[in-house]
Amino acid sequence: MLEELRQAVWAANLELPRRGLVTYTWGNVSGIDRDRGLVVIKPSGVDYDALKPENLVVVDLDGNRVEGDLNPSSDTATHLILYKEFPTLGGVVHTHSPNAVAWAQAGEDIPCYGTTHADYFYGSIPCARCLSKTEIDGDYEGNTGRVIVEIFRKRNINPVHVPGVICAGHGPFTWGNNPAQAVYHSVVLEEVARMAILTRQVCPSAHVAPQAMLDKHFLRKHGPNAYYGQR
Amino acid sequence: MLEELRQAVWAANLELPRRGLVTYTWGNVSGIDRDRGLVVIKPSGVDYDALKPENLVVVDLDGNRVEGDLNPSSDTATHLILYKEFPTLGGVVHTHSPNAVAWAQAGEDIPCYGTTHADYFYGSIPCARCLSKTEIDGDYEGNTGRVIVEIFRKRNINPVHVPGVICAGHGPFTWGNNPAQAVYHSVVLEEVARMAILTRQVCPSAHVAPQAMLDKHFLRKHGPNAYYGQR
Amino acid sequence: MLEELRQAVWAANLELPRRGLVTYTWGNVSGIDRDRGLVVIKPSGVDYDALKPENLVVVDLDGNRVEGDLNPSSDTATHLILYKEFPTLGGVVHTHSPNAVAWAQAGEDIPCYGTTHADYFYGSIPCARCLSKTEIDGDYEGNTGRVIVEIFRKRNINPVHVPGVICAGHGPFTWGNNPAQAVYHSVVLEEVARMAILTRQVCPSAHVAPQAMLDKHFLRKHGPNAYYGQR
Amino acid sequence: MLEELRQAVWAANLELPRRGLVTYTWGNVSGIDRDRGLVVIKPSGVDYDALKPENLVVVDLDGNRVEGDLNPSSDTATHLILYKEFPTLGGVVHTHSPNAVAWAQAGEDIPCYGTTHADYFYGSIPCARCLSKTEIDGDYEGNTGRVIVEIFRKRNINPVHVPGVICAGHGPFTWGNNPAQAVYHSVVLEEVARMAILTRQVCPSAHVAPQAMLDKHFLRKHGPNAYYGQR
Numbered sequence: 001m002l003e004e005l006r007q008a009v010w011a012a013n014l015e016l017p018r019r020g021l022v023t024y025t026w027g028n029v030s031g032i033d034r035d036r037g038l039v040v041i042k043p044s045g046v047d048y049d050a051l052k053p054e055n056l057v058v059v060d061l062d063g064n065r066v067e068g069d070l071n072p073s074s075d076t077a078t079h080l081i082l083y084k085e086f087p088t089l090g091g092v093v094h095t096h097s098p099n100a101v102a103w104a105q106a107g108e109d110i111p112c113y114g115t116t117h118a119d120y121f122y123g124s125i126p127c128a129r130c131l132s133k134t135e136i137d138g139d140y141e142g143n144t145g146r147v148i149v150e151i152f153r154k155r156n157i158n159p160v161h162v163p164g165v166i167c168a169g170h171g172p173f174t175w176g177n178n179p180a181q182a183v184y185h186s187v188v189l190e191e192v193a194r195m196a197i198l199t200r201q202v203c204p205s206a207h208v209a210p211q212a213m214l215d216k217h218f219l220r221k222h223g224p225n226a227y228y229g230q231r
Numbered sequence: 232m233l234e235e236l237r238q239a240v241w242a243a244n245l246e247l248p249r250r251g252l253v254t255y256t257w258g259n260v261s262g263i264d265r266d267r268g269l270v271v272i273k274p275s276g277v278d279y280d281a282l283k284p285e286n287l288v289v290v291d292l293d294g295n296r297v298e299g300d301l302n303p304s305s306d307t308a309t310h311l312i313l314y315k316e317f318p319t320l321g322g323v324v325h326t327h328s329p330n331a332v333a334w335a336q337a338g339e340d341i342p343c344y345g346t347t348h349a350d351y352f353y354g355s356i357p358c359a360r361c362l363s364k365t366e367i368d369g370d371y372e373g374n375t376g377r378v379i380v381e382i383f384r385k386r387n388i389n390p391v392h393v394p395g396v397i398c399a400g401h402g403p404f405t406w407g408n409n410p411a412q413a414v415y416h417s418v419v420l421e422e423v424a425r426m427a428i429l430t431r432q433v434c435p436s437a438h439v440a441p442q443a444m445l446d447k448h449f450l451r452k453h454g455p456n457a458y459y460g461q462r
Numbered sequence: 463m464l465e466e467l468r469q470a471v472w473a474a475n476l477e478l479p480r481r482g483l484v485t486y487t488w489g490n491v492s493g494i495d496r497d498r499g500l501v502v503i504k505p506s507g508v509d510y511d512a513l514k515p516e517n518l519v520v521v522d523l524d525g526n527r528v529e530g531d532l533n534p535s536s537d538t539a540t541h542l543i544l545y546k547e548f549p550t551l552g553g554v555v556h557t558h559s560p561n562a563v564a565w566a567q568a569g570e571d572i573p574c575y576g577t578t579h580a581d582y583f584y585g586s587i588p589c590a591r592c593l594s595k596t597e598i599d600g601d602y603e604g605n606t607g608r609v610i611v612e613i614f615r616k617r618n619i620n621p622v623h624v625p626g627v628i629c630a631g632h633g634p635f636t637w638g639n640n641p642a643q644a645v646y647h648s649v650v651l652e653e654v655a656r657m658a659i660l661t662r663q664v665c666p667s668a669h670v671a672p673q674a675m676l677d678k679h680f681l682r683k684h685g686p687n688a689y690y691g692q693r
Numbered sequence: 694m695l696e697e698l699r700q701a702v703w704a705a706n707l708e709l710p711r712r713g714l715v716t717y718t719w720g721n722v723s724g725i726d727r728d729r730g731l732v733v734i735k736p737s738g739v740d741y742d743a744l745k746p747e748n749l750v751v752v753d754l755d756g757n758r759v760e761g762d763l764n765p766s767s768d769t770a771t772h773l774i775l776y777k778e779f780p781t782l783g784g785v786v787h788t789h790s791p792n793a794v795a796w797a798q799a800g801e802d803i804p805c806y807g808t809t810h811a812d813y814f815y816g817s818i819p820c821a822r823c824l825s826k827t828e829i830d831g832d833y834e835g836n837t838g839r840v841i842v843e844i845f846r847k848r849n850i851n852p853v854h855v856p857g858v859i860c861a862g863h864g865p866f867t868w869g870n871n872p873a874q875a876v877y878h879s880v881v882l883e884e885v886a887r888m889a890i891l892t893r894q895v896c897p898s899a900h901v902a903p904q905a906m907l908d909k910h911f912l913r914k915h916g917p918n919a920y921y922g923q924r
Contacts, residue, residue: 023422024415026347045460074451074459096347098422102429105344106437113567114631116488116558133443140447169345169440184486191485191560197432198564201659206568209631212595216602220536228536229507254884255877257809276922305913305921327809329884333891336806337899364905371909400807400902428894575798576862578719578789646717653716653791660795663890668799671862674826678833682767690767691738 001067002040002058005031009040009091010053012179016095017048019187027095028073031179032083034090037061041079043070074141081145082175086152086159091179093186099193100172103127107168110192111208113199117192118209118217120185122161125192126151130168148173161218164189232298233271233289236262240271240322241284243410247326248279250418258326259304262410263314265321268292272310274301305372312376313406317383317390322410324417330424331403334358338399341423342439344430348423349440349448353392356420357382361399379404392449395420463529464502464520467493471502471553472515474641478557479510481649489557490535493641494545496552499523503541505532536603543607544637548614548621553641555648561655562634565589569630572654573670575661579654580671580679584623587651588613592630610635623680626651694760695733695751698724702733702784703746705872709788710741712880720788721766724872725776727783730754734772736763767834774838775868779845779852784872786879792886793865796820800861803885804901806892810885811902811910815854818882819844823861841866854911857882 012029016022025048030041040056057068061080065072073079079092103110103125110125112118117125128147135143148165151157163185164174172189176182199206221228243260247253256279261272271287288299292311296303304310310323334341334356341356343349348356359378366374379396382388394416395405403420407413430437452459474491478484487510492503502518520529523542527534535541541554565572565587572587574580579587590609597605610627613619625647626636634651638644661668683690705722709715718741723734733749751760754773758765766772772785796803796818803818805811810818821840828836841858844850856878857867865882869875892899914921 023418043461070461071458098426098429101345101347101426102433105426105430105440106434108433114563114633116563116633130441130444133441136441136443136447140451169444171345171347187485195560195563195567197429198560198659199567201432201663202564202570203568209567210592210595210598212598213592213631216598220602227533230505230532254880274923301923302920329888329891332807332809332888333895336888336892336902337896339895361903361906364903367903367905367909371913400906402807402809428891432894576794576864578794578864649716657791657794657798660791660890661798663894664795664801665799671798672823672826672829674829675823675862678829682833689764692736692763 002033002036002038005033005040006053006056009042009056009179010051012091012093012183013042013051014048015180015183016093016186019183021095021097021186021190022048023096027093028075029091029093029179029183030073030076030079031091032089034087038066039076039079039083041072041076043068043072044074046070075144077139077141078145078148078173081142081149082173085145085149086175088160088177089175090177091182092173092175093179093182094171094173095186095190096171097186097190097193099197100166100190101170102197103193104166104168104171110166110189110196112214113196113206114209115213115217116188116195118214119221120188120218121164121192122214122218122222123157124208125162125189126155126157126165128165128167144170161222233264233267233269236264236271237284237287240273240287240410241282243322243324243414244273244282245279246411246414247324247417250414252326252328252417252421253279254327258324259306260322260324260410260414261304261307261310262322263320265318269297270307270310270314272303272307274299274303275305277301306375308370308372309376309379309404312373312380313404316376316380317406319391319408320406321408322413323404323406324410324413325402325404326417326421327402328417328421328424330428331397331421332401333428334424335397335399335402341397341420341427343445344427344437345440346444346448347419347426349445350452351416351419351449352395352423353445353449353453354388355439356393356423357386357388357396359396359398375401392453464495464498464500467495467502468515468518471504471518471641472513474553474555474645475504475513476510477642477645478555478648481645483557483559483648483652484510485558489555490537491553491555491641491645492535492538492541493553494551496549500528501538501541501545503534503538505530505534506536508532537606539601539603540607540610540635543604543611544635547607547611548637550622550639551637552639553644554635554637555641555644556633556635557648557652558633559648559652559655561659562628562652563632564659565655566628566630566633572628572651572658574676575658575668576671577675577679578650578657580676581683582647582650582680583626583654584676584680584684585619586670587624587654588617588619588627590627590629606632623684695726695729695731698726698733699746699749701872702735702749703744705784705786705876706735706744707741708873708876709786709879712876714788714790714879714883715741716789720786721768722784722786722872722876723766723769723772724784725782727780731759732769732772732776734765734769736761736765737767739763768837770832770834771838771841771866774835774842775866778838778842779868781853781870782868783870784875785866785868786872786875787864787866788879788883789864790879790883790886792890793859793883794863795890796886797859797861797864803859803882803889805907806889806899807902808906808910809881809888811907812914813878813881813911814857814885815907815911815915816850817901818855818885819848819850819858821858821860837863854915
């Protein structure tokens with residue numbers, strides 16, 4: 001069942017350590033089959049070196065295990081909320097990549113300082129608020145998904161235009177049309193987080209890029225008038 | 232004698248350069264056989280490239296060499312104090328990994344800024360005080376162990392909950408149930424030290440994570456109610 | 463046609479990821495045949511891993527595609543302005559290397575803090591101004607080239623003496639006698655950008671190097687009295 | 694002639710890129726045969742990849758080329774002053790390693806913040822002053838050596854106890870009993886320069902290590918009472 005998706009999720013998981021985004025098991029990728037309403041996700045705490053496609057776990061959107069002997073990632077409930085609330089998502093990634101974590105731990109949005117950022121994220125990357133004690137003690141991982149959805153709704157951001165978020169005190173989640181693109185956005189988020197820290201080191205009061213530059217760069221890569229690449 | 236432990240200590244030592252934690256010979260791992268009261272430790276100043284299991288030195292808890300032709304690590308007395316005072320320890324590691332050293336040289340505890348830290352260290356990683364001139368001129372390496380024990384006792388910290396420390400002006404020591412886990416904690420300590428420096432670069436006045444988040448993350452990985460991984 | 467140049471541009475493009483200057487497809491190299499007025503450039507959005515010499519695109523100085531099936535780099539118009547306005551250029555490179563981007567995002571010239579910089583860039587590396595909304599909405603990539611030329615003219619800088627620039631909010635462009643030298647200058651620019659950030663971390667008010675040191679270092683490597691290397 | 698020294702200097706030169714200390718040709722190692730008064734040094738501007746033992750140049754202490762077809766390193770005169778004024782030196786290294794360059798460009802001594810530093814450098818690593826315009830326009834490379842000697846004399850530092858220096862606006866020189874040890878000290882200097890920058894990031898007003906700690910660490914590795922390693 002879901003052989004193609006399983007292969008895609010497996011390959012996307014292996015891309016995380018290859019791109020230097022994870023230490024040990026600190027990351028996970030999932031993918032969804034929208035027709036069947038099933039999600040394929042990394043098992044919890046399994047080393048990337050030892051991970052095989054058949055180790056992946058299949059769950060339904062309520063979190064019931066449908067296939068696989070292992071426990072799914074402890075972050076599964078967060079992935080499921082994102083899939084349910086953002087119907088355009090085909091893949092979701094969570095990592096603890098260090099520069100993204102730094103912004104999350106500082107509790108600040110990552111400002112859009114330039115074109116590298118604007119090429120993929122149409123505006124600042126929001127920092128979802130800390131959970132309250134009640135939210136933490138309750139359905140912690142589900143609530144992590146809920147505060148992500150909350151900030152996108154509150155600010156009226158389309159998750160296709162800003163394919164990632166950082167969670168205060170925790171780290172980044174990204175997404176995309178499929179697992180591979182979700183990982184691509186994790187790499188970009190970490191790289192722009194790093195560039196933004198370096199930018200503040202040059203000049204602590206650096207300004208964000210002008211809106212016209214955001215429009216130009218995001219829209220030359222996305223939407224009907226895009227002209228980047230081979231189309 | 233102690234063949235299994237010798238292999239484990241040897242493999243754990245080699246893991247240090249592989250994980251980028253040591254330059255030249257600036258690190259050492261030991262492991263203890265609690266039944267026999269014997270410790271296996273890296274010899275002093277021997278290159279990791281050239282290190283073989285049979286080069287490791289066996290000492291008793293008073294520091295007498297029981298097996299091996301080479302001198303044990305110059306930090307052996309520190310390891311022995313930790314084994315004697317913290318009876319739950321199975322392995323001890325010392326490195327000069329750069330981000331951990333930076334916090335040690337600044338003389339500050341590493342604050343728990345987020346979940347990456349809370350997953351393994353249940354609260355800030357303490358910075359043990361500088362030794363006095365008398366303590367340095369006397370049993371220096373033993374006294375290094377004693378000020379580590381001192382700060383854990385004074386703050387009433389269980390070394391299982393906070394499996395590492397930084398020593399002011401010097402660098403980190405970590406420990407675990409066995410040599411491999413002690414090295415794992417060295418990798419984590421260096422990574423959270425790095426993330427904490429990056430966090431301050433984003434925002435010099437960043438806040439520590441709320442206690443409820445520490446409780447959640449540490450306890451979902453440790454103790455009777457843990458649900459991370461495959462149990 | 464242009465076989466030798468095509469090989470040189472291809473090899474120079476592959477050098478970018480090998481030197482750690484690009485993530486994914488975030489860079490491009492071109493080279494010019496001055497006699498024929500033709501430019502060979504990387505196609506847009508093609509992975510470096512998959513890039514073959516025959517994928518390169520040949521355009522004339524007005525941007526008309528003369529050879530090749532793929533779209534040329536979206537930055538082609540910038541390259542062409544530089545070739546037209548700076549007749550000594552044989553190769554041009556654009557990257558998003560992170561330390562150079564940090565200076566660009568901060569909107570500051572990279573100061574000449576020392577000899578590493580002065581060996582290749584005879585004075586500070588200028589930061590070309592942000593484009594206006596009108597310039598962005600119009601011929602964006604051409605106008606990017608025009609503001610580079612503008613700052614070199616305004617400050618009366620010879621592009622041979624300062625073989626690179628950073629564009630505010632965007633990133634670096636470098637050039638040279640040929641594509642390989644243009645890439646060499648990209649590596650140097652990134653390295654001096656990194657050293658300059660580290661210098662400010664040591665001392666935020668660090669001074670630029672004295673003029674006599676610039677003269678000495680640039681002129682021992684360049685011009686009729688050069689004595690560095692094998693001549 | 695000097696076959697053994699030639700091999701040692703060649704191997705020490707290759708160690709520089711392997712340890713990540715040089716970009717392109719930005720470094721050089723020499724070694725001296727004190728009995729014959731001859732110095733073997735890297736040729737100027739030759740790639741490390743292409744460097745063969747027979748390419749090395751032999752010069753006498755006045756800088757006359759005694760063997761070899763290539764020009765010696767443009768920094769040869771600096772090396773020769775160091776050999777003449779510091780008779781205990783067997784090898785000399787110059788690099789542009791980035792963290793050491795940052796301190797040089799900031800014009801500050803590298804403070805001894807901890808034991809990693811004190812294990813090899815008995816006190817702060819001095820920053821030799823900028824040359825005057827007259828000194829730069831005259832025998833530049835010789836004068837670079839002279840200001841190094843000047844600061845060691847003025848502060849009464851034994852070059853065996855502090856086996857390296859940074860030159861303001863330029864970069865580091867290190868030395869040792871032989872070429873390999875001189876390279877070892879370059880690696881250490883870069884690493885402690887990096888740790889010192891990270892230390893200031895944690896706490897801009899960090900204190901230097903107490904003198905008793907310097908004494909302990911330097912003297913447990915050096916001199917008649919050393920007990921580190923296998924003796």
